[in-house]
Amino acid sequence: MPPVLDIRFHGNLKDLLHPRHRRPGQVAYTLDRRASIKDIIESLRIPHTEIDRITAGEQDVTLAWVPEEGGRVDVFPLAAPVDPTRPTLLRPETVEAIRFLADVNVGKLATLLRMAGMDTATAPGLDDRGLAEKGAAEGRILLSRNRDLLKRGRVVHGHLVRSQDPREQLAEVLALYDLAxxxxxxxxxxxxxxxxxxxxxAAILHRxxxxxxxxxxxxxxxxxxxRIYWRGSHRLHMERLLATLGHTDGHH
Ligand SMILES: [Zn+2]
Structure with a gap:
């Protein structure tokens, strides 16, 4: 009989599992092939970007760890406040500052983040491989609703956007990275x-x-x-939205 890993998922990681595993947040995983813990966890639908810590017994392990015996593994989610400018065992590669790269599936979120003043790049012409590469090369946090994109090894920092509503997505991202x-x-x-x-x-009057x-x-x-900007109704609207999210506008 091959050994069995008793994998316990904590916090919001449970919600990402297949419905049959969701409530207990626990998976009995048969080690019938040689695979890293990253591959095993991702085969259970959870991108590595969502994980803060993995422990095997009492030991912290990296994503590259290859389990060979059965036993208990605990998987903990990234939880607010996340600071990707500081190294961790899972992510020794840090970013210089909180900057984002938004996938096309969160295009409205990208606009809202820019409205809030957050450095948010987009790259509609790039495929998944290109997006992962750009995020890593530019030290940006990749925001996406696509789990397969975030499972890519080249992606270091990323966030699987949970909400489908752009305003809730903005609140989600601002809260996660403590951008209040x-x-x-x-x-x-x-x-x-x-x-x-x-x-x-006077310089733009003609426009x-x-x-x-x-x-x-x-x-x-x-x-x-x-492009020219002025204090119009959409701007007041945004200021009100940020205020409802608990953020104060110290800029004006
Ligand atoms: Zn511009």
């Missing part, structure tokens, strides 16, 4: 992620619609794509 108080609404271009610069009204020209006096411009 770090939001800077409307400091970044929604179209291309570049930091905005103030611009004199403004009559009502905007009449009622607004303070403008910003994106130095990359030249």
């Amino acid at each position: 108080g770090k939001t800077r609404p409307f400091s970044r271009c929604l179209r291309c992620n570049t930091l905005l610069q103030p611009v004199a009204k 403004l619609q009559p009502l905007t020209r009449k009622y607004y006096h303070h403008f910003h411009i994106c130095p990359a794509c030249r």
Whole structure:
């Protein structure tokens, strides 16, 4: 008889398991082939990006650990506040700052993160391999609803976005990385992620619609794509949204 691993999943990792394993959060896994704990856990539907710690008996182990005997393994989720700028046993490779790369399946989340001032790249032309590579090369946290993408070995830091609602997704990400108080609404271009610069009204007057020209006096411009921003209704809407998420706007 091959040995059996008694794998116990903790916290929100249980919700990611197949429904038959979900309630107990426990899987009896038969070791009938040689595989890393990463491969074993991912075969149970949980991307490695969601895991904070793995222990075998009393010992912390890495994702590359290959179990050869039966026994108990505990798998713990990443939980707020997550700080990917500090090394851990599972992720010795850190990022310089909290910056994101958003998959196309969370496109609206990407726009909301930019509205909140978070550095959020997108790359609609890239396939999964390209996205994983870009995230790793640029030290960005990959945000996606695609588990297979996040299972890729090249992905270091990532988050499987749980909610399907963009506003809830924003709350989810801001809470996970403890970004409360770090939001800077409307400091970044929604179209291309570049930091905005103030611009004199006179310099852009020819580009403004009559009502905007009449009622607004303070403008910003994106130095990359030249899009113009002013304090319109969508901006007030965003400030209200951030306020409901418990974030204060210290920027204006
Ligand atoms: Zn722009």
